[in-house]
Amino acid sequence: MPAASGEGQTRAALLIVDDEESVRQRLQAIFEEAGYQVFTVADAPSALRVLHKERCDLVLLDVEMPDVSGLALCRLLRAQAGTRQLPLVVLSAADDEGRKVEAFAAGADDYIVKPSTPRELLSRVSARLEAAERTRALVGSNRELMFLADLGRSLLRALEPEQIVRRVAGATYEGTEAVLCAVAVNPRGIGGAICVFDREGSAEDESHLFIERLEAWLAAPDSTLSIFLDEREKFFLRDEKHAVEYLAPLCFGGRAQGALIVGFDRAEDCTESVRRLVDAAAQQTALAAHISLLYDEARDASISYATEEQRRFTEAIVDTLPVSLYAVDRDFRIVAWNRNRELGGQGIPRGDALGRNIFEVLTRQRRDVLEAEFRRAFETGEIERIEQETTQDNGASQHWLISKIPMRNEAGEVTHVITLGEEITDRVEANRAIGRAEKLAAVGRLAAGVVHEINNPLATIAACAEALESRVAEGAFGASPDVEDLQEYLGLIRDEAFRCKTITNGLLDFSRTRAWQQMPVNLSDVINSAARLLSHQRRGEEVEIRVEADKSLALVSGDEGQLQQAVIALSTNAIDAMPEGGRLTLRTRNENEHVLIEVADTGVGIAPENLTRIFDPFFTTKEVGHGTGLGLAVCYGIVTEHGGRLDVQSTVGVGTTFTISLPATPRPPTD
Ligand code: ADP
Ligand code: MG
Numbered sequence: 001m002p003a004a005s006g007e008g009q010t011r012a013a014l015l016i017v018d019d020e021e022s023v024r025q026r027l028q029a030i031f032e033e034a035g036y037q038v039f040t041v042a043d044a045p046s047a048l049r050v051l052h053k054e055r056c057d058l059v060l061l062d063v064e065m066p067d068v069s070g071l072a073l074c075r076l077l078r079a080q081a082g083t084r085q086l087p088l089v090v091l092s093a094a095d096d097e098g099r100k101v102e103a104f105a106a107g108a109d110d111y112i113v114k115p116s117t118p119r120e121l122l123s124r125v126s127a128r129l130e131a132a133e134r135t136r137a138l139v140g141s142n143r144e145l146m147f148l149a150d151l152g153r154s155l156l157r158a159l160e161p162e163q164i165v166r167r168v169a170g171a172t173y174e175g176t177e178a179v180l181c182a183v184a185v186n187p188r189g190i191g192g193a194i195c196v197f198d199r200e201g202s203a204e205d206e207s208h209l210f211i212e213r214l215e216a217w218l219a220a221p222d223s224t225l226s227i228f229l230d231e232r233e234k235f236f237l238r239d240e241k242h243a244v245e246y247l248a249p250l251c252f253g254g255r256a257q258g259a260l261i262v263g264f265d266r267a268e269d270c271t272e273s274v275r276r277l278v279d280a281a282a283q284q285t286a287l288a289a290h291i292s293l294l295y296d297e298a299r300d301a302s303i304s305y306a307t308e309e310q311r312r313f314t315e316a317i318v319d320t321l322p323v324s325l326y327a328v329d330r331d332f333r334i335v336a337w338n339r340n341r342e343l344g345g346q347g348i349p350r351g352d353a354l355g356r357n358i359f360e361v362l363t364r365q366r367r368d369v370l371e372a373e374f375r376r377a378f379e380t381g382e383i384e385r386i387e388q389e390t391t392q393d394n395g396a397s398q399h400w401l402i403s404k405i406p407m408r409n410e411a412g413e414v415t416h417v418i419t420l421g422e423e424i425t426d427r428v429e430a431n432r433a434i435g436r437a438e439k440l441a442a443v444g445r446l447a448a449g450v451v452h453e454i455n456n457p458l459a460t461i462a463a464c465a466e467a468l469e470s471r472v473a474e475g476a477f478g479a480s481p482d483v484e485d486l487q488e489y490l491g492l493i494r495d496e497a498f499r500c501k502t503i504t505n506g507l508l509d510f511s512r513t514r515a516w517q518q519m520p521v522n523l524s525d526v527i528n529s530a531a532r533l534l535s536h537q538r539r540g541e542e543v544e545i546r547v548e549a550d551k552s553l554a555l556v557s558g559d560e561g562q563l564q565q566a567v568i569a570l571s572t573n574a575i576d577a578m579p580e581g582g583r584l585t586l587r588t589r590n591e592n593e594h595v596l597i598e599v600a601d602t603g604v605g606i607a608p609e610n611l612t613r614i615f616d617p618f619f620t621t622k623e624v625g626h627g628t629g630l631g632l633a634v635c636y637g638i639v640t641e642h643g644g645r646l647d648v649q650s651t652v653g654v655g656t657t658f659t660i661s662l663p664a665t666p667r668p669p670t671d
Contacts (some may be wrong), residue, residue: 004032010268012129013037013054017047017061017073018091022605023114025353027060029120031125036045044068051083056127063092063103071106078107085135087128091116110468140273142467147175155288159295161185161193162204168285172262173197176274180237180263185250185289187211187218187258198239206365208238214259223249223256226279237263248282252290260285324421327407330378332358332371335416343394377417387424391608396649399428419545433640436615442639443617447507455504462497465490499625506630520665523595524549527586530567534575535582542581555666556595558642563660566638569597569631570658576622577603577656590664594644597660601609614648 014036018024024040031038039054041047043065050056059077063070070090077083090108092099100111109128112121114358151171158164173181186192187206196208214236217223229235229245237245242263251556258281264270298415318325319339327336335351348361358374359367377384388400401424407416469490477483531547567586574584582602589596606614613619615636619627637644645661 006604011035011037013039014055014125015047015050015054015056015059016040017042017059017065017070019043019062019065023062025089027121032120033415044070044073047073048076051077051086056086057132058089058125060125061228063090063094063099071103071108074103074106074108085132085139087132089125089128115560118628120472127204132376134301137273143175144273144277144280147171148284149279151175151281152284155284158288159292161289161292162195164285164288165193165195166202166204168260168281168288169195169197169202172260172278172281176262176277177264177266177269178262179265180239182209182237182261183258184209184211184251184261185258185285186216187214196237209261210236210238217247218249218256218259224251225249226275226282227415228270228275229611235263236261239263241265243267244270246275246278248278250282250286250289252286252293255323257286258289260273273387322422325418326353326358327416327418328358328374329416330414330426332374334358334361336418341421346390352574373404374417377406378414380408381414387428396612397425397608399425432612436636437640440617440633448449451504451508454500455508457596458497458500458504462494462501465494465497469494503628506628506634517559519560520555521558521563522553522555523563523662524551524553524595526560526563527588527597530564530571531586533564533568534571543575544581544583546583546585548585548587550590552590553588554595554667555663556588556642556662558662562638563642566635566660567597567599568659569635573631574599574601574603574656574658578599581621582655591661593664594661595664597662598657599660600655600657602655605654605656606648606650607652611650615646 003331014031016024016027016038018027018040019042021042024042024228025651028038039050039056041050047059047061052058061070061073065073068076068513070092074088074090077086077088087109087310089112090103091112092103093114095113103111109131143355151168154171155164158167162661165185169181169183170309172178172183180193180196181198183194184192184194184206187194188211189208194204194206194209196203198208209610213234217236226246226248229247230243235242235245236259237322243265244267245261245263247261249257250258250260252535256260260278262274263272271580296468318336321338323338324341324343325336325338326334326341327547329335334353334356337348337350339350340347341347341353346364353361359370373384373386383406386404388401390398390400401422403420403422405418406414407418409415449493469487471477472483472490474619477486502591518641527547527549531545534545555602571584571586578584578601585598585600587598587600589598610619610621615634616629618629619632620627636646639660639662642662644660647657647659647661648656650656
């Protein structure tokens with residue numbers, strides 16, 4: 001605020017205090033002439049009154065005044081906060097050193113000896129005003145610096161947009177003469193925040209702002225420049241009282257993303273330095289808001305990275321489990337489907353299952369049965385286990401243990417049901433094998449006892465029948481039609497007795513703890529000799545017998561005779577299964593440390609429901625007198641005693657293949 005007035009600048013105001021009317025008039029004329037605004041008073045009390053009411057930039061006062069002297073007024077003004085900085089220039093008629101020292105001690109800034117020339121007066125007053133302006137500017141920038149430093153420090157610890165807007169609005173309200181102060185970052189947007197400080201307190205919503213107007217302004221191309229407003233209809237702050245507004249945009253990411261808006265009651269409170277301050281505060285706010293945004297993005301990214309990692313890990317666990325697994329929600333929609341559920345004959349790709357209705361996907365299972373299982377699990381919340389048997393395309397059956405496991409949320413409600421499928425074919429077959437072995441052993445013990453008791457009377461019956469027959473032949477009973485009958489009956493008795501003998505011998509065979517010799521056996525030799533024996537039998541003339549013997553077959557260790565008996569039992573069954581003729585193939589081959597014999601026919605096949613029973617002793621589908629039901633039981637016993645396996649695959653109407661698998665003896669190293 002320089003001494004002289006210029007266009008558009010506020011004129012400096014002087015207060016002249018002198019008890020002499022003529023002096024006052026002269027001084028007033030000089031300063032008014034130079035463009036100052038001048039107030040004049042005659043005494044100290046009037047001076048204090050004017051200073052209380054008017055803005056004065058400098059006081060020019062006479063030392064020699066009645067009542068309160070000029071120096072007393074100096075001391076008074078220096079003592080009051082409002083006038084402590086006010087430049088005071090003393091006028092005195094006395095030109096002595098003592099007076100001058102006294103005046104400076106009282107707080108005067110300058111001392112002018114009367115009478116003085118207008119030039120001197122003007123230049124000294126102007127110098128004082130400039131000095132005061134410099135001091136004011138220094139104090140101001142010091143305050144600005146402190147304000148900005150404080151704001152910067154408090155923003156350093158603010159990471160949430162809400163904290164930032166509150167701290168800036170509060171600090172700007174305190175640090176300026178503003179009556180209203182608003183900060184809006186990304187108003188109405190994601191991560192947006194608003195805070196308004198006014199006479200009544202603070203608010204954190206848009207109610208104190210013309211928010212549409214602000215949004216329109218932020219979207220405008222020149223929104224990166226600060227603006228000063230003194231037209232009420234353009235204001236952004238909703239308030240009846242304030243007179244002017246200053247808005248500084250919050251620019252980051254290349255555009256204005258919010259604003260710091262301050263409202264003042266008087267236009268002169270919005271000084272150049274206040275505007276600079278608001279601009280600087282806006283820059284700091286923008287920086288803090290930008291950092292907060294980046295921090296947010298980084299945090300979101302790291303959270304979503306962590307959740308994605310976690311999801312993939314869980315999926316990997318579920319995929320690694322050696323079970324097939326899927327889960328459905330209460331609408332029977334598939335929400336999980338693991339890798340094992342994709343594999344195998346009943347496997348379905350995950351992409352074809354996820355999100356779909358379970359009944360649309362598992363079309364091979366009966367819907368009513370499946371739905372009842374799920375409903376039970378949802379309603380009772382209890383784990384249910386079901387055993388299931390499926391038949392593969394090649395006729396072999398697979399056994400599954402299916403568990404329906406209800407899954408609860410935190411409130412304890414069943415929200416999903418997990419279905420686990422475990423293949424337990426090996427376990428089931430092992431159990432069956434044990435059961436079969438036990439049954440065989442029991443039957444064997446029984447048979448051994450019974451056979452001994454029956455064999456002797458049978459032998460007697462047969463021997464008596466034969467003896468009588470020869471007596472008849474010798475004519476001991478003469479020759480009459482009755483004797484012919486006798487001969488026929490005796491023949492029957494003998495035949496039936498022999499048939500019983502075959503049965504009992506078979507039983508004995510079966511029950512005998514076979515004493516067997518352990519020898520290296522070539523199974524190709526076994527099938528070749530079995531085929532020779534079979535072709536000598538009269539049965540199955542329509543059957544073509546084919547041998548496919550592997551010449552480089554590994555040896556097995558065992559009893560050649562028993563193994564041949566097993567092959568013959570299988571082959572006999574095969575021939576029986578081809579009453580209309582067909583082909584019997586005996587094949588040997590090496591497979592993974594094992595040697596395999598396959599006995600394959602093109603016969604009637606075995607019904608699936610019989611597959612588990614054929615190895616049972618006495619199980620036969622043949623007519624009475626044609627089968628004992630012991631062939632496979634014996635065969636099974638021989639193979640297991642050799643440490644091997646007997647498997648069957650069959651398709652009704654196509655044929656049956658029995659496979660004997662025996663462990664190969666390791667070959668001696670060839671040098
Ligand atoms: P048996 O031959 O005296 O009936 P087995 O124990 O040898 O007794 O056979 C049991 C049953 O298994 C037979 O009755 C038959 O139903 C069935 N079977 C065995 N082998 C075959 C085959 N190759 N083809 C069809 N059915 C077979
Ligand atoms: Mg048989």
